[in-house]
Amino acid sequence: xxxxxxxxxxxxxxxxxxxxxxxxxxxxxxxxxxxxxxxxxxxxxxxxxxxxxxxxxxxxxxxxxxxxxxxxxxxxxxxxxxxxxxxxxxxxxxxxxxxxxxxxxxxxxxxxxxxxxxxxxxxxxxxxxxx
Amino acid sequence: xxxxxxxxxxxxxxxxxxxxxxxxxxxxxxxxxxxxxxxxxxxxxxxxxxxxxxxxxxxxxxxxxxxxxxxxxxxxxxxxxxxxxxxxxxxxxxxxxxxxxxxxxxxxxxxxxxxxxxxxxxxxxxxxxxxxxxxxxxxxxxxxxxxxxxxxxxxxxxxxxxxxxxxxxxxxxxxxxxxxxxxxxxxxxxxxxxxxxxxxxxxxxxxxxxxxxxxxxxxxxxxxxxxxxxxxxxxxxxxxxxxxxxxxxxxxxxxxxxxxxxxxxxxxxxxxxxxxxxxxxxxxxxxxxxxxxxxxxxxxxxxxxxxxxxxxxxxxxxxxxxxxxxxxxxxxxxxxxxxxxxxxxxxxxxxxxxxxxxxxxxxxxxxxxxxxxxxxxxxxxxxxxxxxxxxxxxxxxxxxxxxxxxxxxxxxxxxxxxxxxxxxxxxxxxxxxxxxxxxxxxxxxxxxx
Numbered sequence: 001x002x003x004x005x006x007x008x009x010x011x012x013x014x015x016x017x018x019x020x021x022x023x024x025x026x027x028x029x030x031x032x033x034x035x036x037x038x039x040x041x042x043x044x045x046x047x048x049x050x051x052x053x054x055x056x057x058x059x060x061x062x063x064x065x066x067x068x069x070x071x072x073x074x075x076x077x078x079x080x081x082x083x084x085x086x087x088x089x090x091x092x093x094x095x096x097x098x099x100x101x102x103x104x105x106x107x108x109x110x111x112x113x114x115x116x117x118x119x120x121x122x123x124x125x126x127x128x129x130x131x
Numbered sequence: 132x133x134x135x136x137x138x139x140x141x142x143x144x145x146x147x148x149x150x151x152x153x154x155x156x157x158x159x160x161x162x163x164x165x166x167x168x169x170x171x172x173x174x175x176x177x178x179x180x181x182x183x184x185x186x187x188x189x190x191x192x193x194x195x196x197x198x199x200x201x202x203x204x205x206x207x208x209x210x211x212x213x214x215x216x217x218x219x220x221x222x223x224x225x226x227x228x229x230x231x232x233x234x235x236x237x238x239x240x241x242x243x244x245x246x247x248x249x250x251x252x253x254x255x256x257x258x259x260x261x262x263x264x265x266x267x268x269x270x271x272x273x274x275x276x277x278x279x280x281x282x283x284x285x286x287x288x289x290x291x292x293x294x295x296x297x298x299x300x301x302x303x304x305x306x307x308x309x310x311x312x313x314x315x316x317x318x319x320x321x322x323x324x325x326x327x328x329x330x331x332x333x334x335x336x337x338x339x340x341x342x343x344x345x346x347x348x349x350x351x352x353x354x355x356x357x358x359x360x361x362x363x364x365x366x367x368x369x370x371x372x373x374x375x376x377x378x379x380x381x382x383x384x385x386x387x388x389x390x391x392x393x394x395x396x397x398x399x400x401x402x403x404x405x406x407x408x409x410x411x412x413x414x415x416x417x418x419x420x421x422x423x424x425x426x427x428x429x430x431x432x433x434x435x436x437x438x439x440x441x442x443x444x445x446x447x448x449x450x451x452x453x454x455x456x457x458x459x460x461x462x463x464x465x466x467x468x469x470x471x472x473x474x475x476x477x478x479x480x481x482x483x484x485x486x487x488x489x490x491x492x493x494x495x496x497x498x499x500x501x502x503x504x505x506x507x508x509x510x511x512x513x514x515x516x517x518x519x520x521x522x523x524x525x526x527x528x529x530x531x532x533x534x535x536x537x538x539x540x541x542x543x544x545x546x547x548x549x550x551x552x553x554x555x556x557x558x559x560x561x562x563x564x565x566x567x568x569x570x571x572x573x574x575x576x577x578x579x580x
Contacts, residue, residue: 041445042420042445044420047280047281062420062445063445064445065445065450066445066450067445067446067450067451067454069454
């Protein structure tokens with residue numbers, strides 16, 4: 001298992017968030033999640049401009065053996081989606097924290113760090129799940 | 132032999148593992164008021180001897196009438212070989228498999244079926260079939276709403292010639308899921324959609340049936356372009372026999388229909404009092420992930436040999452659970468097997484001959500019937516193997532009198548379309564001889580006198 005990037009926040013649903021300089025939040029699924037799903041074959045993305053609610057589903061990642069919802073970790077509005085995933089969903093497998101980003105959200109009320117996990121906390125969750 | 136493979140020990144072990152005292156506990160989450168203890172109106176079971184006798188008696192009531200009813204199910208000649216082959220042990224199963232690679236022969240048969248249906252409709256992808264044409268419309272409506280997410284209206288417009296039974300079934304299945312079905316108006320001289328449409332509409336999908344329920348031909352190019360101009364998807368309903376003669380849905384208008392569905396029964400499945408039949412569904416590649424049902428794909432195995440496999444299964448309910456595109460899974464595999472053999476035996480030319488002969492036979496029937504005083508064509512224009520007639524008196528008693536002479540004289544349109552008056556829909560396929568038509572015309576003259 002590779003080291004978790006230090007600038008990210010995580011959710012118990014195995015998603016990551018990165019706060020960008022312009023106030024947007026970039027979201028993807030973690031290395032652990034892509035490994036558990038296997039080779040991704042399709043990503044269903046929301047429309048730009050769509051409002052999302054924390055806990056609601058906003059995208060779907062599908063592998064040859066499973067399909068999994070990507071949940072919104074915060075309230076906000078979708079400002080960008082990674083169109084390249086339409087032709088290249090395996091970018092998520094190859095580079096989950098970089099080119100495999102899924103979408104960006106403009107948060108409605110900022111990001112509540114207390115509701116999210118630091119890299120250390122998330123690593124502890126992974127260790128616990130493996131144990 | 133019991134069909135439940137678990138022994139009592141197995142069941143007890145499994146319950147112990149999950150910490151449940153008994154099987155009923157597993158259903159505790161179902162609210163008590165939703166559980167039915169006894170089914171009203173369902174009789175006790177019958178043994179094999181009793182049920183055989185009951186069904187024989189009921190079958191005998193059908194007799195062997197001369198059938199001129201179409202209205203969605205059509206009597207075609209089925210070559211003897213179709214069901215001889217379909218009922219071989221290797222094929223004889225109702226199921227579409229869900230194990231991805233098992234039963235290569237069955238998978239290949241379904242793959243061949245999908246290939247034939249995509250060729251008939253000129254669309255990219257076919258599924259392994261649905262229950263019937265009517266439920267296929269409901270599935271297509273749900274699929275169109277998923278595929279056309281920008282349109283939030285949930286409003287689906289039906290051309291006037293969409294089979295009214297399909298509409299009822301679609302409303303029953305999809306009507307409670309924020310989807311509404313409305314009809315485009317009918318041009319009373321042609322039975323089709325009017326020349327000018329209300330442009331002030333933005334439905335999520337438009338449904339066009341070709342040939343229409345009345346056997347007439349819609350201007351499918353114009354309707355398809357009209358729908359696409361307003362951001363709607365186009366769902367085509369097409370009789371597969373007619374597709375041997377008509378422009379395929381994939382070529383309608385400038386972009387083609389997005390989804391095509393229909394009743395597969397005319398392809399080698401007997402009328403048998405209404406079922407089992409099967410529905411077909413094809414779509415553009417772009418919509419494939421919203422498609423319900425199984426899809427078989429061709430692939431190569433580890434040794435580089437060609438093989439067949441179920442593909443895109445992550446859409447399906449055994450994987451996606453409540454978020455599956457549909458709860459359609461296994462369905463009418465045996466009917467599809469028969470249809471595949473039927474199409475393979477006839478070939479495209481054979482299917483075209485069936486379509487042409489049926490059209491001609493119906494034209495002969497209509498010429499005979501409209502020669503009778505008090506019988507006229509309901510609509511102008513060309514027709515396929517079905518024609519609407521207007522009688523000078525209520526249709527019901529006429530049909531009853533014909534039935535007494537062993538003739539099923541057609542489908543009474545007055546319940547579904549009271550605005551059409553005393554309207555009768557007749558159909559004559561290639562199975563009807565000129566003697567059959569003479570017999571119907573003679574009986575009709577007698578009844579109407």
